[in-house]
Amino acid sequence: MIVFKVPTGDTNGKTFMKDLYKTYSRLMYATVLRMIPDCQDCEDIVQDAVESLCKKVHTLMGLPAPALTVYIVYTVKNRARNFKRHQTVVEKHIVPMANASLELLESPDPPPETKLELEERVNALYKAWSQLPKQDRELLYRKYVLRQDNEELAEFLRCKPDSVRMRLTRAKRKAAALMKGDGSHDRARTLA
Structure with missing residues (x-):
């Protein structure tokens, strides 16, 4: 669907552009298809050309038929050339997936020391998890795995939402x- 963008209230201009499009649309599409074979791109280029022509509607109204035809063809050709130029720029910056290295797509692995530290911390947490009181395990699980907010946790704990933060701490x-x-768990339990 072609959109005609003429100044508001310019009914003569809009009528002229509709008639112009009806008369010259086949010529516009044929001109673009000689340069660019894709029909979707062709539609976009013709729309751009029509928008460009709408800006010069009063100039076009005064042109004789042969000059008008030449003006339309040159406008469409220029839009197609601009499109092709833009496509070559875009293609320079696109890497096809078939040629892309998987190493570029994957995030780099952390250094071995970091992996080892992380593994040790996960193992320590796994061992500590079973020693935590059930209510603390449930609270931590709901907060950090299920991502529940303090209001939901307060409902679960049957306490005020302000108390949730202290219980999490x-x-x-x-x-x-x-x-x-280090055996400080017993001290932490007596504080709770």
């Missing part, structure tokens, strides 16, 4: 103490 301290394995 206590549960995290207990888990950290158990992960360190």
Whole structure:
């Protein structure tokens, strides 16, 4: 569907552009198809050309038929050339997936030391998890795995939403103490 963008209230201009499009649309499409074979791109280029012509509607109204035809053809050709130029720029920046290296697409692995530290922390958390009280495990699971907000956690704990933050802090301290394995878990339990 072609859109005619003429100044508002310019009914003569709009009528002229509709008639012009009816008369010259086949010529416009044929001109573009000689340069660009894709029909979708052809439609876009003709729309751009019509928009460009709408800006010069009063100039076009005064042209004789042969000059008008030449003006339309040159406008369409220029839009097609601009499109081709733009496509070559776009293609320079696109890497086809068949030729892309998987190494470029994947995130780089962290250094071995970081992997080892992370693995040790995960193992420590796994061991500490079973030693945590059930309510603390459930609270941490709901907050950090299920991503529940404080209102939902308050409903689960049957407490005020303001109290949730303190309970989370206590549960995290207990888990950290158990992960360190320094026996401070007993002290943390008496504080809770």
